[in-house]
Amino acid sequence: MSAAKAAYRRYLWRFFPTMLAYVVIVLGVSWLFDNHQEPAGPIAYMLAILPAIPIIGVIVIMGLYVVEEKDEFMRMRHVMALLIGMGLILSLTVAWGFLEIYMHVAPLNAFWIFPGFCMAWGFASGVLAWVYR
C-alpha cells in the first residue's frame, strides 16, 4: 500500500509546511503593518504581496499531486474535486459580481476567493470520498 500512497504523502509533506510558512508570513507582515513602523513605497507593496507566495505554492503543490499520483482513480477524484471547487467559487463570485454591478451590494474582497475555493474544494473532496468510499 505504501507505493500507492507515496504521492499523497509527498503532497501532505509539501502542503502543511507551506501553510505553516503562510501563517508565519501573515503574522509577520500584519505585525509590520499594524505597528508604528508602517512600511511605505515599493517595499510596502512587496511586503503586502509576500503572503500570496505560499498560497501560490499551495496551488503548485495541488498541481504536482495531479502530475505525480500514479493511482489513476485517485488522480481522477482529485481533479474532479478541484474542478467542482473551482466551479462553485467561480459561480458564486461571478453572481456576486453582477450583484455588485446592478444591485450595488458590498464589494467582495478578492482575498476571500482562495479561502472560498479551499472550502468548496474540501467539501467536494469529502462528497467524492463518500461517493467512492
Added chain:
Amino acid sequence: MKNRLRVLRAERSWSQADLADRLEVSRQSVNAIETGKYDPSLPLAFKIARVFGAPIEQIFSED
C-alpha cells in the same frame, strides 16, 4: 462495463485491500472498479489481467 473482479477475488480469498496491494493502487480504486463506478485505463486493465492470470476479455465485458 461489467467485470468479474469480485468473483475472481473471492476465488482467491483476496480482500479488496489485498488486490489493491498487488495492483499498487488504493483500496478505493479497487472498489470503484469492482462496483462499475470507474472504468480502468488500458494499462491498469492489463495489470489486473496479469494479476489474475487471465485475458482482459475474461475479466471485463461490455454492458
